[in-house]
Amino acid sequence: MDNFIYFDNGSTSFPKAPGVAEAVGHLLMHGAFNINRGSYEGAYEVAEMVLDTRERLARLFHGGDSRRVIFTPGITWSLNMLLSGFLRAGDHVIVSGMEHNAVMRPLYRLTKAGITYSVAQADGEGYVAPEAVECEIRPNTRLVLMLHASNVCGTILPIREIGDICRKHRLFFAVDTAQSAGSIPVDMEVAGIDFLAFTGHKGLKGPQGIGGFLISDRLDEEMQPAILGGTGSRSDSLEQPDMLPDKYESGTMNLPGIAGLNAALVYLEETGIEVIAKKKTELTRMFLEGVKEIPGVRVVGKQGCEGRTAVVSLDFQRQDNALAAFQLEQEYGVMTRVGLHCAPQAHKSLGTFPKGTVRFSFSENNTSEEIGHCVEAIKKIAEK
Amino acid sequence: MPMEQEIQYYVLFPNHDNGMRLHRELKKKGLSSVIAPTPRQASKCCGISLLIKEEETDAVKDVIEEADIETLGIAQIKKDVNPNRDRYC
Numbered sequence: 482m483d484n485f486i487y488f489d490n491g492s493t494s495f496p497k498a499p500g501v502a503e504a505v506g507h508l509l510m511h512g513a514f515n516i517n518r519g520s521y522e523g524a525y526e527v528a529e530m531v532l533d534t535r536e537r538l539a540r541l542f543h544g545g546d547s548r549r550v551i552f553t554p555g556i557t558w559s560l561n562m563l564l565s566g567f568l569r570a571g572d573h574v575i576v577s578g579m580e581h582n583a584v585m586r587p588l589y590r591l592t593k594a595g596i597t598y599s600v601a602q603a604d605g606e607g608y609v610a611p612e613a614v615e616c617e618i619r620p621n622t623r624l625v626l627m628l629h630a631s632n633v634c635g636t637i638l639p640i641r642e643i644g645d646i647c648r649k650h651r652l653f654f655a656v657d658t659a660q661s662a663g664s665i666p667v668d669m670e671v672a673g674i675d676f677l678a679f680t681g682h683k684g685l686k687g688p689q690g691i692g693g694f695l696i697s698d699r700l701d702e703e704m705q706p707a708i709l710g711g712t713g714s715r716s717d718s719l720e721q722p723d724m725l726p727d728k729y730e731s732g733t734m735n736l737p738g739i740a741g742l743n744a745a746l747v748y749l750e751e752t753g754i755e756v757i758a759k760k761k762t763e764l765t766r767m768f769l770e771g772v773k774e775i776p777g778v779r780v781v782g783k784q785g786c787e788g789r790t791a792v793v794s795l796d797f798q799r800q801d802n803a804l805a806a807f808q809l810e811q812e813y814g815v816m817t818r819v820g821l822h823c824a825p826q827a828h829k830s831l832g833t834f835p836k837g838t839v840r841f842s843f844s845e846n847n848t849s850e851e852i853g854h855c856v857e858a859i860k861k862i863a864e865k
Numbered sequence: 866m867p868m869e870q871e872i873q874y875y876v877l878f879p880n881h882d883n884g885m886r887l888h889r890e891l892k893k894k895g896l897s898s899v900i901a902p903t904p905r906q907a908s909k910c911c912g913i914s915l916l917i918k919e920e921e922t923d924a925v926k927d928v929i930e931e932a933d934i935e936t937l938g939i940a941q942i943k944k945d946v947n948p949n950r951d952r953y954c
Contacts, residue, residue: 517881520902520913525885532885546933548882714880714912724935727880 485814486851491632491660491683491792491842492818498686498748501741505688508740515733517713527736534739535726537746542658542677543668544695548725552734555692556659557583559678560626562729563655563694564588567624567704570595575617577627577638578603578830582823584626584657601627603830607636607782615646624653626676629661633827633838634782635765635792637665644673653700659683663749664790665758675700681738686844687745691738694729701725708732760845761791764852768793768841771856777863781831781838794831794838797863805862806839813858817841871944874922875914876929877907877937884913887925887934894928896921907940914940 487495514524516531532547539547553559564587568574576584578600588598599617603609614625625647630637640656647654655676658667663684669677675697681687696704709721710731722728749757766786772778772795781794797805806819820837821828828834841855878884884900891898899916907914917925922939929936 517912522900525888525900525913528881528885529889532882532889712880722880724879726882 485816486847486855487816488841488843488847488851488855489816489818490844491822491840493682493689494684494686494844496846497688497741498745500744500748501687504744505737505741508737513736516736518733527740530743531734531736531739534743534746537743537750538679538693538695541667541746541749542662542679542695543670544677545670549696549698549701550693551696551726551729552691552693552739553729554690554735555682556657556678556680559676559692559694560584560655560657561587562707563626563676563678563704564591565707567653567700568596571621572596572624573619573622574598575601575614575622575625577601577609577614579607579609579628579631579633579636579638579827580626580824581628581632581657581659581827582825583659584628585826588626597621600826603636603827605830605832607631607634607827607831608788609638609643611639611642611646614643615650618646618650618652622650622652624655626655626657628657628659629667630665630790630792631782631824631827632660632792633822633824633833633840634794634831635660635789635842636782637661637788637790640672640674644671648673653703660790660792663754663757664761666754669695681742681745685742685745685749687742688738691735691742696725696729701728706731757845761843762786764843764847764849765789765791765793767849767852768843768856771852772859775856775860775863778859781833791843793841794833795841795859796833796836796838799863800865802837802839808862809839809855809858813854815855815858872919873942873944874917874919875901875904875907875940875942876917876925877903877914877940878912879935879937881912883935884915886932887929887936888915890928890932890934891915891917891925894924896924896928898925904940904942907942908937 512523516528535547535550538550601613653675657678662679677695680692682689706729712727714727715722777799779796783789803819809815818840897918901916903914
């Protein structure tokens with residue numbers, strides 16, 4: 482596809498990092514051997530690559546021992562594994578008012594199994610104050626679970642301060658880094674995170690279908706695996722192994738996905754997240770400056786660049802947002818995402834439910850020319 | 866008169882991950898390490914093991930401790946093939 486502008490990096494990044502496609506293709510063409518099963522040199526080489534990927538992720542997130550890096554198909558799987566493997570009837574959970582359905586749907590279902598939850602309310606900019614979390618704590622609260630940055634409006638939540646609250650009250654703390662990993666620094670140790678869910682295909686710039694989680698020892702001791710099966714270890718026993726990473730990694734893994742993610746992590750380490758973040762912030766600032774004075778267009782959430790990622794939602798106040806997004810794509814070649822972004826809870830907090838917004842999400846591969854073109858397109862659409 | 870059989874030294878592991886980690890650490894230290902399927906007489910695990918040199922077993926033990934690798938010990942195996950070996954995999 483030529484002559485298009487891709488502003489939907491919040492859904493999945495594109496283009497992927499240099500070397501990702503080659504790494505996936507190389508594995509598939511030259512040795513897609515199975516690790517933990519095959520007893521031959523080719524399989525061991527793939528196992529080395531998987532181990533290297535775990536170590537890169539542990540470094541990226543300051544997660545310590547890379548045995549605590551677990552691969553899954555993505556954050557939705559990771560969060561489901563947490564919620565179903567950790568919570569018990571009678572437990573209470575606190576989530577933020579900005580959550581995605583990857584949290585809200587499994588949690589809602591668990592309410593039918595005797596689990597309750599409270600929502601720490603967000604303000605009109607999508608920010609959740611630490612005090613809003615603390616005041617929801619009950620005697621049976623066991624887990625605080627929230628995203629790091631909103632997938633609707635880009636607002637970054639204060640996970641460090643909320644992590645401190647969790648430490649103080651001896652609660653487990655889980656963070657969904659879908660919109661922050663690879664885009665801004667995430668430090669598991671500093672924020673006191675027990676469960677860090679990540680996906681490989683957004684800010685980390687790897688392929689779809691690979692993600693995972695990092696887990697603290699203390700949470701691991703209280704969590705059961707949701708998926709059981711072959712691990713290539715202790716095969717004589719019907720008991721699931723309790724050692725990491727085997728405990729949570731039953732079945733054949735997405736090795737092409739991990740190979741692609743490995744290449745993406747090499748790129749991130751070589752480039753530096755701070756460099757990427759700076760470029761994205763410049764583009765976001767330019768976009769916000771460009772759209773703030775356009776009549777009939779409202780920036781939803783934070784108006785400036787402080788405390789946000791490169792995700793911006795607009796509300797076209799005089800027309801249907803879906804039609805505006807359609808025109809952007811059909812007439813100006815700008816690809817966005819319109820609607821509720823799988824986050825009705827967040828849109829309710831932001832006052833954009835059920836209408837939704839048009840979301841623009843940038844990557845470091847975008848250019849100032851693209852931003853300028855898009856701003857002009859928005860002006861013309863808003864005039865109609 | 867029976868022939869003297871060669872003894873081989875295998876580091877055994879509860880899973881592949883620990884085996885790969887030790888293999889990497891031993892390579893870094895310049896110690897010999899060959900990944901091999903675990904002899905069935907040594908373990909019921911399906912996992913890999915590392916074939917090491919007899920004269921380096923003490924050095925390997927040091928690395929295991931330093932790198933916090935979980936093992937099932939070091940087995941001495943006679944280099945022969947037992948057709949009646951256990952089969953679990």
